[in-house]
Amino acid sequence: MNREHRYALRSDWTGNRGTGTSGYRDYDRAVTVTIEGKAPLEASADRPFRGDRTKWNPEDLLLAALSECHLLSYLHACVEAGVVVESYHDDATGLMTEDGRGGGSFTEVVLHPRVVVAEASMIPAAEAAHAQAHDWCFIANSVNFPVRHEAAVTAVE
Numbered sequence: 254m255n256r257e258h259r260y261a262l263r264s265d266w267t268g269n270r271g272t273g274t275s276g277y278r279d280y281d282r283a284v285t286v287t288i289e290g291k292a293p294l295e296a297s298a299d300r301p302f303r304g305d306r307t308k309w310n311p312e313d314l315l316l317a318a319l320s321e322c323h324l325l326s327y328l329h330a331c332v333e334a335g336v337v338v339e340s341y342h343d344d345a346t347g348l349m350t351e352d353g354r355g356g357g358s359f360t361e362v363v364l365h366p367r368v369v370v371a372e373a374s375m376i377p378a379a380e381a382a383h384a385q386a387h388d389w390c391f392i393a394n395s396v397n398f399p400v401r402h403e404a405a406v407t408a409v410e
Contacts, residue, residue, distance in 0.1 A: 261288070261289075262286055262287065262288045263286070263287050263288075264284050264285075264286050264296075265284065265285045265286075265287070266283070266284055267281075267283045267284065267285050268280050268281030268282055268283035268284070269281075277303075278303070281297075281305075282297045282298035282302070282303055282304045282305065283295070283296075283297055283305065283308070284296040284297060294309060295308045295309070296308050296309045296310060296311070296314070297309070297310055298310055298311075299311075299312055299313075312347065312349055312359075315347070315359065315396075316345055316346075316347045316362060317345075318392045319345065319347075319362050319364065319390070319392050319393060319396070319400055320343045320345040320364055322390040322391060322392040322393060323343070323364050323366070323383075323386050323387065323390050323393065323400075323402065324341060324343060324366070326385075326386035326387075326389040326390045327341070327366065327368075327382055327383060327386035328341070329386075329389065330382035330383075330385040330386045330389065331370075331378075331379060331382050333382075333385075334378040334379075334381070334382050334385075335375075335378065336370055336371075336375045336378050336379045336382060337370060337371035337372070337375065338368060338369070338370055338371075338379070339369045339370060339371055339409055340368070340369040341366060341367070341368050341369075342366070342367050343364050343365055343366045343367070344365045344367075345362065345363070345364050345365065346362070346363050346365070347359055347361070347362040347363075348360050348361045348362075358397075358398065359396070359398045360398055361398055361399050361400075361401070362396075362398070362399070362400045362401070363400075363401050363402070363403060364400065364401070364402040364403070364404075365402075365403050365404070365405075366383065366402060366404040366405070367404075367405050367407075368404065368405070368406045368407070369406075369407055369408065369409055370406060370407075370408050370409070371408070371409055372408055372409075373408040375408065376406050376407070376408060379406045380404065380406050383402050383404050387400070387402065
């Protein structure tokens with residue numbers, strides 16, 4: 254049986270400076286994203302597109318979604334493999350290329366998970382769990398560009 258999961262949020266443009274979009278430089282790119290029962294997220298465009306560098310932008314959110322999805326899928330894969338993860342952090346990177354026609358696309362995301370497991374004997378299974386996590390990641394399976402991982406796994410000393 255295929256289960257469906259539906260998600261909903263609201264994005265409100267909060268950048269009307271009084272004249273709406275009367276000119277490209279006349280409005281702020283501020284957006285507030287809300288989901289019922291969750292704290293609001295303040296967002297904007299990326300700085301090169303006249304956005305606020307102190308707020309999340311759509312590109313940040315896509316990269317965060319890929320990183321978090323892999324992390325959560327990885328933890329599940331480790332449980333299934335009998336691997337005890339003590340810590341995990343990821344310094345994810347993404348490359349977006351403009352096409353010269355006003356658009357563009359991500360061409361690659363590279364996840365750099367750094368994982369510490371409870372015992373050295375768990376390292377091979379912990380390394381293999383990244384492939385399973387990639388296969389399970391809903392977000393990575395939804396994009397049309399490569400999502401690679403360059404992982405490092407060590408054991409508690």
